[in-house]
Amino acid sequence: MKRVFDRRGRGTWDEQTRVREDSRLTERRRADRRVRKDRRVAERRGIDTWADDPEKQDRRSEERRMGGRRSGKDRRKEQAAVPKFFVHELVNTSGSAVQSLPPTTSLRNAISILAIHKIGLIVVSTAEKGLLGVLSERDIIGAFYDKGAAALESQISAHMTRGVWTCSPDDRLSKVISTMTDNNMRHMPVVKDGLVVGIVSASDLLKVVMAD
Template sequence: MRISDVLRSKGSGVATITPETSIAGLLTELSVHNIGAMVVVSQDGLLGIVSERDVVRGLHDRGAELLRCPVSEIMTTVVATCSPDDPVDSLSALMTHNRVRHVPVVVDGRLAGIVSIGDVVKTRMEELESEHEHLQAYITQG
């Protein structure tokens, strides 16, 4: 299965935020969209990604004053990305190796979607369920 199959199932919408947005504003957006990370963009394209984990670390280091700071102060700027043609298994390995839970999907330098670890797990569970059904059908027919 490929990343394009995951996007076809879940959609290609991506919640984005600008680097100037306050961290308090980021938390509002994460809550409104019920997500754990947002892609940071500008007119020039993808600049980074910021997650709940980044906020927690920042709050631990700097306290509540962090909430007034811009997202650019805590975002990750070296972002692991994938393409729609990549296999889901290679994305799983990328997520594990880089210890990330959200990976933007990029086509020709443009943001085309995002895949979370939850999407990967859901896809794998659907594959296993399908295999199980096929095996059950094979056994009962044989």
């Protein structure tokens, strides 16, 4: 597993950049907590915020299975349950299936891409597919929390997540599961020779575990 901070794969941030990114991530987590709190309050009042939306219900099931931290014992059980597959056996690593956008793309256009392709994450990359960061549904929630509707016209570089955990096509799925679980991730970019060639999703991994 590898954490990519820039397209060269090295942690080259200066202190100011690190502080700014840490602050942005902290605010995003606070926004996520508020959303979860509002959802719990609504459900206690008898309002099912997940009702009539099969996609959200499926996502809730995935979050319950993949979300949250597990003990070392649980992780070992989880790894033992996964066949000794490699990432390249599960995911198309040709790069053709990766939805990527340049950092200057507006948030409005990025949301349209997510909706059209029914995906939960977009890779933010250079023209040569060098990884700069990712834009997830959580990032979008944080953007609206910070700026409201004005965020729609801002560039996704202002809201994307940097310091992204990645895997290679030759990594074992058991390692991918451990890293995604420990970092509460639903997607992980697959990087080969510095370029994004695929995406591993929580739903992909669940299918493997359930099929075994």
